[in-house]
Amino acid sequence: YVGKKTSVTLIDNIHDLKVKDFHSGPVVVPETMTVYDAICFMFAEDVGTLFVVDKNELLTGVLSRKDLLRTSIGTQDLNKIPVHIIMTRMPNISYCEKSDSLVEAANKLIEREVDSLPVVELQEGGLKIVGRLTKTTITRAFLFLTQHDE
Ligand code: ADP
Numbered sequence: 375y376v377g378k379k380t381s382v383t384l385i386d387n388i389h390d391l392k393v394k395d396f397h398s399g400p401v402v403v404p405e406t407m408t409v410y411d412a413i414c415f416m417f418a419e420d421v422g423t424l425f426v427v428d429k430n431e432l433l434t435g436v437l438s439r440k441d442l443l444r445t446s447i448g449t450q451d452l453n454k455i456p457v458h459i460i461m462t463r464m465p466n467i468s469y470c471e472k473s474d475s476l477v478e479a480a481n482k483l484i485e486r487e488v489d490s491l492p493v494v495e496l497q498e499g500g501l502k503i504v505g506r507l508t509k510t511t512i513t514r515a516f517l518f519l520t521q522h523d524e
Contacts, residue, residue, distance in 0.1 A: 394472035432500030435461030
């Protein structure tokens with residue numbers, strides 16, 4: 375019975391989708407970057423979230439559009455404030471790994487009510503950023519399923 379069979383394979387397929395097959399590239403900034411420069415960089419890179427790294431390129435924070443907006447309406451000189459002052463910091467960051475399923479990642483996006491997760495590799499001393507998993511990633515995977523539901 376074709377209708378039922380199709381929906382079963384679709385569900386199976388959903389759970390086979392992995393972060394590593396859909397995530398986009400990492401967009402990172404140093405902790406010392408000013409808020410002003412971070413805003414320019416966010417526009418230039420056309421992303422909604424920047425990941426912040428320390429000298430060793432390890433994840434220390436996340437900067438969202440609203441973090442930058444909030445600072446912009448409350449502060450005189452955006453050229454004087456480094457992003458590490460206003461970012462959301464480790465260990466309060468939700469992240470995922472390449473081997474995770476997209477369903478797990480989607481769950482974290484919804485539970486934490488955030489737009490994106492850093493894709494990381496666990497390293498001695500911290501997390502190395504290897505990509506970005508966003509609501510757009512999930513939408514792209516959703517469309518992929520409509521083209522491959524066999
Ligand atoms: P926006 O606020 O621009 O709509 P988000 O909803 O993603 O974007 O971010 C909401 C808040 O959560 C911000 O303060 C941001 O720093 C923080 N945040 C964003 N992504 C994460 C994440 N993966 N883990 C923890 N906090 C995050």
